[in-house]
Amino acid sequence: MESLEATTWDVLIAGTGLQQSLLALALSCSGKKILHVDRETYYGGAHAAFSLQEAENWVNTVDSHGHSSSFTGATIKQQRDISGVETTTTDSRKLSFSRAYSLSLSPQIIYTRSNLLPNLVSSKVYRQLEFQAVGSWWLYEPGDAKSSGEGVHDFTEKSSIAPLEEKQSGYLRRVPNGREDVFADKTIDLRSKRLLMKFLKFISDYESKPEIWESETPSPFPSFLFSRFNLPATLHGPLLALTLSPNGPQETTTGYALPRIARHLRSIGMFGPGFASVVARWGGGSEIAQVACRAAAVGGAVYVLGNGIQDIDRSKGSLDGNEKTPKPEKLVEVHLAGGERIKARWIVGGDQDVTSPSKSMLPPSTPSDDNQRHDQCRSISVVSSPLSSLFPVLVEGAPPPAVSVVIFPSESLSKDKHEVSPPVHILAHSSDTGECPSGQCVLYASISSSVEIGYILLDEAIKRLLECLKQEEQAAEVLWSMHYQQRSQRSSVISREQTARPGSQSGQQSSKDTLIFPSPTLDLAFDDCMLEQVQEAWREITAADPQSNFMVFDDRQGFEADTSEAD
Numbered sequence: 355m356e357s358l359e360a361t362t363w364d365v366l367i368a369g370t371g372l373q374q375s376l377l378a379l380a381l382s383c384s385g386k387k388i389l390h391v392d393r394e395t396y397y398g399g400a401h402a403a404f405s406l407q408e409a410e411n412w413v414n415t416v417d418s419h420g421h422s423s424s425f426t427g428a429t430i431k432q433q434r435d436i437s438g439v440e441t442t443t444t445d446s447r448k449l450s451f452s453r454a455y456s457l458s459l460s461p462q463i464i465y466t467r468s469n470l471l472p473n474l475v476s477s478k479v480y481r482q483l484e485f486q487a488v489g490s491w492w493l494y495e496p497g498d499a500k501s502s503g504e505g506v507h508d509f510t511e512k513s514s515i516a517p518l519e520e521k522q523s524g525y526l527r528r529v530p531n532g533r534e535d536v537f538a539d540k541t542i543d544l545r546s547k548r549l550l551m552k553f554l555k556f557i558s559d560y561e562s563k564p565e566i567w568e569s570e571t572p573s574p575f576p577s578f579l580f581s582r583f584n585l586p587a588t589l590h591g592p593l594l595a596l597t598l599s600p601n602g603p604q605e606t607t608t609g610y611a612l613p614r615i616a617r618h619l620r621s622i623g624m625f626g627p628g629f630a631s632v633v634a635r636w637g638g639g640s641e642i643a644q645v646a647c648r649a650a651a652v653g654g655a656v657y658v659l660g661n662g663i664q665d666i667d668r669s670k671g672s673l674d675g676n677e678k679t680p681k682p683e684k685l686v687e688v689h690l691a692g693g694e695r696i697k698a699r700w701i702v703g704g705d706q707d708v709t710s711p712s713k714s715m716l717p718p719s720t721p722s723d724d725n726q727r728h729d730q731c732r733s734i735s736v737v738s739s740p741l742s743s744l745f746p747v748l749v750e751g752a753p754p755p756a757v758s759v760v761i762f763p764s765e766s767l768s769k770d771k772h773e774v775s776p777p778v779h780i781l782a783h784s785s786d787t788g789e790c791p792s793g794q795c796v797l798y799a800s801i802s803s804s805v806e807i808g809y810i811l812l813d814e815a816i817k818r819l820l821e822c823l824k825q826e827e828q829a830a831e832v833l834w835s836m837h838y839q840q841r842s843q844r845s846s847v848i849s850r851e852q853t854a855r856p857g858s859q860s861g862q863q864s865s866k867d868t869l870i871f872p873s874p875t876l877d878l879a880f881d882d883c884m885l886e887q888v889q890e891a892w893r894e895i896t897a898a899d900p901q902s903n904f905m906v907f908d909d910r911q912g913f914e915a916d917t918s919e920a921d
Contacts, residue, residue, distance in 0.1 A: 358694050363389045365895060366688055368663045368703030371399025373871045373884055375643035377702060379477055380892040382653030383907050390647065390655050393662025393691060397644045399704060400424050400874050401460045403637030407452040409836055424706065424873060427805050428838035446793025447738045449833050456637040456789045457734050460840065461781050461798045463488050463631040463757065464880045465617055466624035473885065477905040482645045486786060487629040489745055489755025491529040493595050494762045494818065526760065526822050529592045531748055532622055546586055553583045557616050571609035578608040595761040598878045600802035602764035602776060628752030636788040661692040663708055666701065686867055700895050701868045708870055730876045731808025733837045735797040735816055736790060739830035741823055744782050756786040762815045776802045778815040779878055809837050842873045
């Protein structure tokens with residue numbers, strides 16, 4: 355790698371996570387010399403997507419990173435012999451070949467109102483991506499779907515799914531997808547519908563009515579619903595579901611819930627009827643990161659995987675001046691794990707990719723701060739059934755959905771009614787996502803909990819989900835599953851002030867030449883603050899005017915729009 359050392363790099367980007375990859379894309383037409391490295395041998399960072407064999411290799415190495423890794427406690431459960439699987443098998447009751455799967459470590463939905471989508475369009479990389487609709491949202495209800503009482507007893511078509519057994523342990527209730535669904539839902543009495551419509555009218559423009567909600571920002575959201583709108587408790591669950599909150603009802607604040615419900619409802623119909631969010635085919639955020647990196651490579655960026663930053667030594671930096679920068683600039687010497695010593699003007703990376711004194715890119719203050727979780731248990735399950743009943747077409751003219759969302763509310767999985775447990779969220783991905791073979795389905799489950807309790811509740815949620823679908827589906831079983839814990843260190847990032855970074859070898863002060871992105875949030879929906887951080891880094895590196903266009907590019911040669919080769 356002699357050329358790496360012989361080149362003076364304008365920007366060294368460490369890690370190929372979503373933030374770093376979007377930054378590489380944003381800088382791809384800047385004319386700067388960019389070196390993009392990653393100590394891992396795969397793209398995507400925390401958003402990586404794996405085949406079965408790659409997932410097994412990842413599990414074997416994830417804990418070796420110790421506390422420097424976002425992931426820990428990874429295990430594969432119900433593992434089948436991947437090497438012995440016939441590559442030609444079409445039997446959905448068996449695992450297919452390893453590369454027939456593309457399993458995402460951090461699956462997220464992207465709301466159609468997200469700023470990410472127009473930036474992918476203006477940068478022209480959208481032509482290399484294929485997005486698919488997120489359809490129904492389902493809420494698990496313990497008990498008998500046919501029992502009388504305050505709950506559910508008269509369903510509209512496709513509004514519920516219940517197990518075949520006479521003694522039912524629970525059922526799935528579809529969350530109303532807007533005003534039309536509310537009016538058609540026979541499980542809601544007329545008075546409750548009127549109250550709910552009043553809330554929906556409020557939420558459509560809630561920012562203009564601070565006198566209603568501002569004083570109750572820190573209050574539990576259910577208290578706000580009851581005190582301000584007199585909404586019965588039976589309607590709290592569907593609204594809480596739309597927040598995707600990792601916490602229980604009393605820990606989910608009004609300030610957290612309102613912008614998220616508004617985001618969901620305002621996104622419906624943006625790109626077509628019947629859906630509010632999308633996912634990128636072939637691996638979600640991993641696919642977006644790879645497409646962004648390919649565009650950066652076309653723009654001249656150099657990529658080196660399996661070779662990350664080992665150390666940063668500012669004591670051996672040098673001054674550099676040329677016709678473009680007549681004023682000498684300080685260069686930083688960076689030692690890579692492969693032994694190379696390179697010089698760069700800027701260093702940008704994730705919190706775990708840059709191991710030296712640094713300057714942190716703090717996220718802007720958002721209402722999510724009071725609900726930010728720091729540890730999350732996750733599981734990925736490959737199921738031997740397409741689970742088609744989870745993916746109905748919601749309205750005429752809507753695209754066939756490839757993803758559905760299933761929420762097990764707080765305490766719905768507890769055997770003791772006095773036992774408190776967080777909600778479990780499941781993102782069900784059909785084979786149309788390209789993440790599994792036809793006839794199968796991938797279930798991504800998550801819970802904000804310790805490993806000891808979290809893995810048990812995740813398995814219980816998957817079990818109950820499959821039980822609920824027995825009436826609609828052929829007997830489904832979990833063919834393969836992986837459990838792991840993901841950590842977010844968002845609250846522990848260093849401030850922008852110049853302070854020494856603990857554990858650094860040089861012990862020097864942080865420098866303006868190094869930017870560190872905070873750890874990705876654990877939200878199940880893409881958070882636009884990630885894009886804001888990328889834009890802030892881009893402006894600082896390019897010294898761009900605040901009015902400059904961000905990620906607005908002309909077509910360029912070498913980056914063909916051939917989505918047929920995406921797989």
